[in-house]
Amino acid sequence: MINQEIARAFSEIADMLELKGENPFRIRAYRRAAQNLEALSKDVTELTEDELLKIPGIGKDLASKIREYIDTGNIAQLNELKKEIPQGLLEILLVPGVGPKTAKTVYEKLGISSVDELEQACREGLLQGIPGIRKKTEDNILKGIAMLKRGRERMPLGKARPLAEAILEELKGLRAVKKIEIAGSLRRWKETVKDIDILVTSSDPMKVMNTFVKLPNVEEVLLKGPTKSSVILKEGIQVDLRVVEEDCFGAALQYFTGSKAHNIKIREMAMKLGLKINEYGVFREKDNKKIAGTTEEEVYKAIGLPFIPPEIREDLGEVEAALSGQLPRLVELGDIKGDLHVHSRWSDGSHSIEEVARAAQALGYEYIAITDHSKGLGVAGGLGEEDILKEKKEVEELNKKLKGFRVFMGVEVDIRSNGELDFDEDILKRLDFVVASIHSGFRQSKRQLTDRLLSAIKCPYVRVIAHPTGRILGEREEYDVDMEEIMKAAKKYKKALEINAYPLRLDLSDRYVRMAKDMGIPIIISTDTHMTEQFRFMQYGVAIARRAWLEKEDILNTRGLKEFMKYLGIK
Ligand code: DGT
Ligand code: CA
Ligand code: ZN
Numbered sequence: 001m002i003n004q005e006i007a008r009a010f011s012e013i014a015d016m017l018e019l020k021g022e023n024p025f026r027i028r029a030y031r032r033a034a035q036n037l038e039a040l041s042k043d044v045t046e047l048t049e050d051e052l053l054k055i056p057g058i059g060k061d062l063a064s065k066i067r068e069y070i071d072t073g074n075i076a077q078l079n080e081l082k083k084e085i086p087q088g089l090l091e092i093l094l095v096p097g098v099g100p101k102t103a104k105t106v107y108e109k110l111g112i113s114s115v116d117e118l119e120q121a122c123r124e125g126l127l128q129g130i131p132g133i134r135k136k137t138e139d140n141i142l143k144g145i146a147m148l149k150r151g152r153e154r155m156p157l158g159k160a161r162p163l164a165e166a167i168l169e170e171l172k173g174l175r176a177v178k179k180i181e182i183a184g185s186l187r188r189w190k191e192t193v194k195d196i197d198i199l200v201t202s203s204d205p206m207k208v209m210n211t212f213v214k215l216p217n218v219e220e221v222l223l224k225g226p227t228k229s230s231v232i233l234k235e236g237i238q239v240d241l242r243v244v245e246e247d248c249f250g251a252a253l254q255y256f257t258g259s260k261a262h263n264i265k266i267r268e269m270a271m272k273l274g275l276k277i278n279e280y281g282v283f284r285e286k287d288n289k290k291i292a293g294t295t296e297e298e299v300y301k302a303i304g305l306p307f308i309p310p311e312i313r314e315d316l317g318e319v320e321a322a323l324s325g326q327l328p329r330l331v332e333l334g335d336i337k338g339d340l341h342v343h344s345r346w347s348d349g350s351h352s353i354e355e356v357a358r359a360a361q362a363l364g365y366e367y368i369a370i371t372d373h374s375k376g377l378g379v380a381g382g383l384g385e386e387d388i389l390k391e392k393k394e395v396e397e398l399n400k401k402l403k404g405f406r407v408f409m410g411v412e413v414d415i416r417s418n419g420e421l422d423f424d425e426d427i428l429k430r431l432d433f434v435v436a437s438i439h440s441g442f443r444q445s446k447r448q449l450t451d452r453l454l455s456a457i458k459c460p461y462v463r464v465i466a467h468p469t470g471r472i473l474g475e476r477e478e479y480d481v482d483m484e485e486i487m488k489a490a491k492k493y494k495k496a497l498e499i500n501a502y503p504l505r506l507d508l509s510d511r512y513v514r515m516a517k518d519m520g521i522p523i524i525i526s527t528d529t530h531m532t533e534q535f536r537f538m539q540y541g542v543a544i545a546r547r548a549w550l551e552k553e554d555i556l557n558t559r560g561l562k563e564f565m566k567y568l569g570i571k
């Protein structure tokens with residue numbers, strides 16, 4: 001938890017330095033350190049000085065600030081900056097699409113120092129008085145503010161999941177806890193969740209509740225009782241913990257996992273069979289005799305159904321499929337054999353290619369593709385033609401050393417605003433695996449954006465379109481493309497679409513992935529890893545695939561190395 005706190009302090013420092021217009025490199029250093037701290041699996045308090053300095057992006061100066069925070073709970077520099085800069089201004093930076101430049105300008109010209117004031121000013125058209133700001137800018141800011149407010153109501157899966165898992169770990173340590181499971185939308189791996197629902201069976205419910213409401217990141221206790229307690233975490237999400245009887249656990253888990261629409265369908269089915277189903281069990285209507293409740297399997301069986309995986313309980317055909325024995329055999333994390341969107345230190349990644357490869361091999365993968373950025377993405381250290389060929393040499397040398405593992409030499413080639421790719425075909429054809437994606441011009445028209453993606457799909461050397469809709473959860477909406485047209489082209493030119501498993505992207509979304517499956521378009525699940533710890537994001541991508549009903553065969557990177565090389569046409 002302290003890692004997250006320090007990470008937050010570092011990003012705040014970065015924000016404030018940016019508002020002050022300080023050196024971009026210094027600002028970037030703080031951001032990078034924050035990102036790396038967040039991804040770290042070990043608690044920083046357990047690290048020695050040397051280990052601390054080994055974290056990518058942490059030098060002497062930042063290491064001493066980490067120490068300072070561990071020792072005092074504060075960073076003096078942060079406190080100083082806070083005195084100089086109005087807090088409301090920092091909040092304005094949280095509005096998607098509003099950068100430090102705009103924030104600074106509206107503060108200086110109009111004295112705006114809070115999100116509410118900004119909203120008001122945009123409504124009244126006051127920003128248009130500032131050179132360079134048009135009505136469209138104001139509309140975009142208003143959209144951003146609406147999104148910020150919505151984002152406060154729902155948390156991205158990738159933030160909520162680790163919080164829930166930490167709570168589970170903590171409670172599992174108690175002897176009074178017997179069974180414990182996550183329920184609700186989080187168990188269904190929905191891309192955003194309103195709250196965290198947890199179910200427990202226990203020999204001593206009050207003891208569990210006492211520990212629960214005293215967890216270190218509990219900010220407020222809303223309710224505390226022997227069967228239900230609710231708290232709000234510092235991170236800004238509600239957690240409901242319910243203790244249920246052993247012989248109701250399956251029924252409660254089924255009920256509180258939802259979705260509501262799925263449950264309504266199930267209840268109607270039960271009624272037709274002369275049964276009643278609720279969070280306590282399945283009962284015979286005529287004599288109220290309980291016939292199931294301890295496990296979920298038993299609950300589904302009692303109404304004549306096989307177990308339905310939580311990820312597809314959305315009333316999107318799963319009950320019908322279960323009835324006719326047509327449930328998909330959903331892909332599993334263990335089916336994934338390689339990661340095909342990986343960055344190294346050659347562009348904006350934190351590790352060398354060898355480090356990345358060895359980490360992937362240790363996870364049981366058989367291959368990865370190194371896909372660093374191309375030159376158009378200067379901010380991310382994009383590579384020019386010469387560098388990419390040098391990088392290719394390094395990959396070739398490394399492949400000679402690696403046993404039972406292969407690194408494919410690739411690139412994440414930028415699709416420029418005019419639809420051209422950042423590299424000529426002459427370069428692309430020399431690479432094993434070309435990923436193409438959009439990183440700019442998100443506000444172009446639907447036609448322009450669609451055409452850009454189409455031109456990448458038509459390039460014979462492009463294998464896959466990465467993060468095809470460009471969304472960042474809670475920050476940036478999907479850009480406006482004609483997805484049906486894109487998918488038709490992908491089908492025609494035999495191109496894959498990516499599920500980018502980076503937790504704030506999850507792009508394609510489950511809805512589009514299911515559409516792709518129905519159209520017979522191959523999917524690749526990749527993590528967009530920038531540091532080795534991020535390989536574990538794969539589970540989020542697999543969850544999206546499962547929510548879209550994907551089976552192993554629908555996904556290209558479930559193929560073993562040999563088979564995958566055949567697909568690439570490499571001998
Ligand atoms: P969320 O929290 O908005 O991300 O989504 P859920 O699905 O976790 O919704 P939540 O937390 O309100 O309720 C958890 C589950 O409890 C929900 O998926 C199904 C069940 N549930 C809640 N209210 C009702 C209801 O009125 N009828 C039925 N049949 N089930 C309900
Ligand atoms: Ca919920
Ligand atoms: Zn990438």
